[in-house]
Amino acid sequence: MSFETSRQSLHEAAFESGGVRLVARRLDGCVLEASKPALAMWGMDKERMLSATLEDLGLSLPPFFPSGRVAILELSLPGGSARHVELEATPMEWGGMDTVLVSIRDLTAQQRAEETLRRAALEIDRQRQTLETILEHIPDAIIATDADKRVIKVNAPVEKLCGRCNVAPGADINALAHEQDCPLHAPLHQVLESNRPVEDYRLTLQCGNEQTQVVLCNARPLTNGKGDLVGVVLVLRDISSMVDMERQLDQRMGFGAIVGKSQLMRSIFSRIEQYADVDATVLITGESGTGKDLIAEAIHATGPRAKGPLVKLNCAALSENLLESELFGHVRGAFTGAVSDKAGRIQAAEGGTLFLDEIGDISPHTQLRLLRFLESKEYERVGESSTRKADVRIIAATNANLTQAIRDGRFRADLYYRLRVMVLHVPPLKERAEDIPLLVDAFIRRFNSEHTKAVEGVTGEVLQLLLHYHWPGNVRELKHTIEHAFVVGSGKHIECSHLPAELREYATRESSKGSRGRRRDLTAEDIIQALEQTGWKKAPAARLLGVGRTTLYMKMDALGIVDRRRAARK
Numbered sequence: 336m337s338f339e340t341s342r343q344s345l346h347e348a349a350f351e352s353g354g355v356r357l358v359a360r361r362l363d364g365c366v367l368e369a370s371k372p373a374l375a376m377w378g379m380d381k382e383r384m385l386s387a388t389l390e391d392l393g394l395s396l397p398p399f400f401p402s403g404r405v406a407i408l409e410l411s412l413p414g415g416s417a418r419h420v421e422l423e424a425t426p427m428e429w430g431g432m433d434t435v436l437v438s439i440r441d442l443t444a445q446q447r448a449e450e451t452l453r454r455a456a457l458e459i460d461r462q463r464q465t466l467e468t469i470l471e472h473i474p475d476a477i478i479a480t481d482a483d484k485r486v487i488k489v490n491a492p493v494e495k496l497c498g499r500c501n502v503a504p505g506a507d508i509n510a511l512a513h514e515q516d517c518p519l520h521a522p523l524h525q526v527l528e529s530n531r532p533v534e535d536y537r538l539t540l541q542c543g544n545e546q547t548q549v550v551l552c553n554a555r556p557l558t559n560g561k562g563d564l565v566g567v568v569l570v571l572r573d574i575s576s577m578v579d580m581e582r583q584l585d586q587r588m589g590f591g592a593i594v595g596k597s598q599l600m601r602s603i604f605s606r607i608e609q610y611a612d613v614d615a616t617v618l619i620t621g622e623s624g625t626g627k628d629l630i631a632e633a634i635h636a637t638g639p640r641a642k643g644p645l646v647k648l649n650c651a652a653l654s655e656n657l658l659e660s661e662l663f664g665h666v667r668g669a670f671t672g673a674v675s676d677k678a679g680r681i682q683a684a685e686g687g688t689l690f691l692d693e694i695g696d697i698s699p700h701t702q703l704r705l706l707r708f709l710e711s712k713e714y715e716r717v718g719e720s721s722t723r724k725a726d727v728r729i730i731a732a733t734n735a736n737l738t739q740a741i742r743d744g745r746f747r748a749d750l751y752y753r754l755r756v757m758v759l760h761v762p763p764l765k766e767r768a769e770d771i772p773l774l775v776d777a778f779i780r781r782f783n784s785e786h787t788k789a790v791e792g793v794t795g796e797v798l799q800l801l802l803h804y805h806w807p808g809n810v811r812e813l814k815h816t817i818e819h820a821f822v823v824g825s826g827k828h829i830e831c832s833h834l835p836a837e838l839r840e841y842a843t844r845e846s847s848k849g850s851r852g853r854r855r856d857l858t859a860e861d862i863i864q865a866l867e868q869t870g871w872k873k874a875p876a877a878r879l880l881g882v883g884r885t886t887l888y889m890k891m892d893a894l895g896i897v898d899r900r901r902a903a904r905k
Contacts, residue, residue, distance in 0.1 A: 352477075352555050352568050355439035357389070358429050364389040367429060373439070378413050394422070394437065407442070419443045454608045476571040479557070482564060484508040484523055496540055496548060496571055519569060522554040526567045530556050538571075548575045591633045593626060594777045595770040599762045603630070610757050611638035616709060618694075618754045619732040621761030624811030627732040628692060630761060635688040640728055643687025648680045651693035659701055660717050669718025681714060684727045694754065695735035695746060706750045729754075764806040764813060769868055771801050772879065774810060778817040779829075786821050793829040795881035800831065800842050802879075859894045862887070871898060 350356055351370050358368040369384045377384065377392060389395075393411050410418045421440040428434065476492035486506040493502055500511055502519070512520035518538045525533050533554040540548045550571045557566035590604040610617050611634050619627045628647065635645045653661060656670065664679030680689055697705070708714045709729060713722050731754050740746035764771070775798070779790050793801070806812055816835055824833030831842055857880060869875040877887040891898075 352570060355441070357392075357394075357437040357439075358427075358434050359389050359437060361426070361433045361435050366392075367432070367434060376412065376418075376439070376441075389437070410439075419446050454605055476573075478502060478519070478569040478571070479566060480508060480523060480569070481566040482527065484520070484527070487566065493571075496550060496573065519552070522552050523567050523569065526554045526556050527564065530558075530564050532556065537574075548573055550574065591629075591636060593629050593633060594773050595767060596773060597767040597769045599767045600770060603759065603761065606759050607633050607637060610634050610759065613757075614638075614640075614728055615756040616728070616754055617730045617757045617759060619730065619759050619761060620737075621732075621734065622763045622809055623734045624809035625761040625763060626810050627734075627761055628690065630759060631688070631690040631730045631732065634730060635690075635728075640687050644684055645688050645690065646680050646684035647690045647692065649692045651696040655698040655701060658697060659704065662701070663704065663714050663716050665717035666719045669716075673718070676716075679714075679716060681708070681725050681727055682723070684725075686726055688728045688730055691729065691731045693733060693735075694731040695733040695737055695740055699745075699747070702747045702750050706747065706753060709750075709753045764809040768802050771813070772798065772868055772875065774813055775801065775817060778814055782818055782821045788821060789827065790821065790824075790829060791827045792875065792878065794831070795878035797829055797831055797834065798879050799881055800834070800838060800845075803845065804838060804841055857882070857890055859896060862890060862894065862896055866896075 350368075351372075354370070355372045355376050356370040357366055357373055359366050366385055366387050366389070369381065374381060374384055379387070406422045408420060408422060410420045410422075412418060419442045421442050423438045423440075425436045425438070426433075427436045429436075476496050477488075477490045478486060478493055478497075479488040480486050484507065486502060486504055486508065489503060497519075500506075500517060502508075502511070502517075508517060508520050508523055511517035518540060522533045522536045522538070533552070536552040536554065538550045538552050540550050551574050552572075553570045555568050555570075556564050557568060559565050590600075590607060593600070593604075595601075595603075607630065617631075617634060619630050621627055631647075632645060635641060648658075648661060650658060660669075660673075660677065660679070662679050662681060664677050664682055665673050666676050667673055691705075704714070708725075712726070713724050715722055737746050737751050741748045741751060775793060779792060782788070783790055801813070801816075808815070816838060817829070819835050820829040820833035824830065831839060834842075861880065862876070865876040865879040866872075869879060873884050873887055877884045880887065882890075890896075
């Protein structure tokens with residue numbers, strides 16, 4: 336076959352593989368050619384498309400032509416649907432005419448994925464925004480080869496990905512694979528052998544102008560008019576930043592002052608970010624000691640009210656009269672002992688957040704006054720007739736069963752539904768035991784600083800005990816347990832003898848029942864679970880399993896368990 340036929344076939348395949356593409360006459364915008372994805376996007380057949388203009392398709396040429404720069408726009412399609420797209424126009428010659436090549440990239444799904452990542456990882460938001468910019472403004476790299484794996488055409492972004500390997504027209508991918516172990520050879524060879532596309536093939540490139548890059552490769556066969564395979568088109572997309580972000584999410588150990596990486600806590604972190612962005616009331620439920628106050632702090636600190644005050648009030652600690660005075664304030668002479676005017680917590684929280692802990696313990700009269708404030712943002716100080724307004728967000732928390740309190744007549748149903756616009760339940764510690772090693776490490780670092788000690792950790796026996804204990808006092812009890820051990824013990828590791836009496840008694844009971852099963856042979860599942868909990872660090876994993884580090888290495892070798900961190904580096 337002729338070189339011209341091959342080149343025409345190559346151009347046609349590249350045109351189709353580039354996604355949604357149009358060729359239009361520069362003079363009047365008439366469409367001269369359209370790719371199949373373009374026909375599908377507008378729901379037109381080829382004849383109808385070739386009778387349309389760019390203006391008919393909702394595309395405006397002047398803003399970006401003749402400079403050829405990229406534009407991001409909302410595109411309205413037949414049927415009322417809209418797409419968020421990236422559009423690029425490039426001047427070119429087509430059949431002897433002065434034309435423009437219009438390339439359209441649908442960013443709708445990408446935009447949704449990026450928004451999901453933003454909600455899941457607010458502390459790396461700057462990285463996410465950088466990633467959005469990269470993904471929206473850098474075109475994919477395209478490499479075309481012939482059937483002998485020799486490069487016949489590349490575009491500009493290839494230089495960034497493969498500059499050091501000199502992947503340019505005329506380069507031999509076979510030779511690069513032999514000399515430099517070029518990873519492009521694998522998908523290229525697979526397409527040539529099978530004459531079928533290879534999709535979403537992940538590669539690691541170390542031949543670009545930057546550090547190691549992770550690339551998503553899509554490879555398609557090039558065929559001539561007879562269907563003979565004449566080459567391959569490789570489309571490469573740099574996803575290094577996305578992979579780094581995924582790795583950071585996997586390694587995430589907490590949210591602000593909240594420690595945890597279990598699935599339950601990850602879900603809570605996501606909810607915190609969602610709730611922080613709106614101004615509605617939040618009701619936090621959960622057992623005593625689970626850290627509901629930390630959740631309230633995180634919602635406040637993450638949202639638009641972060642610059643305002645966060646004022647806390649424990650409703651269970653005050654009598655009815657004192658609670659009203661603390662909440663709404665009072666004027667001089669309002670009651671015995673009111674010798675001067677006093678601002679309430681609502682006034683103190685102006686422009687910020689008021690956290691009402693143990694909301695289930697307030698009296699019916701205070702419930703009514705609080706309900707009115709939630710509905711109108713208006714209140715009166717005790718002993719005052721004039722009405723005041725306040726710009727305050729309410730976050731409430733309780734360890735009580737409010738629905739049962741409503742049935743018992745102790746809590747107003749209308750106030751309950753006003754409070755639970757958004758609900759966040761904090762699980763007890765026993766339901767997220769995988770977070771215990773992280774919490775223990777966090778408390779050890781804290782108390783090392785406070786008590787000027789150098790405790791390195793807990794023994795394997797202690798960690799097993801902490802993991803199996805039922806923790807009726809939740810995280811607060813775990814914190815007090817570690818602090819007790821700091822006061823009582825000495826040395827570099829916390830031992831069972833340093834723990835409070837109730838935990839030592841629990842250990843004795845469990846040991847006598849023989850229910851802990853530490854003497855059974857370790858399975859691969861046991862070892863992998865411990866390594867996952869400790870980030871594949873051998874020493875803490877060995878302590879978690881109650882064995883020595885040498886024993887752990889021997890067990891890993893015997894069971895064929897590969898260190899995932901080393902495997903990833905290779």
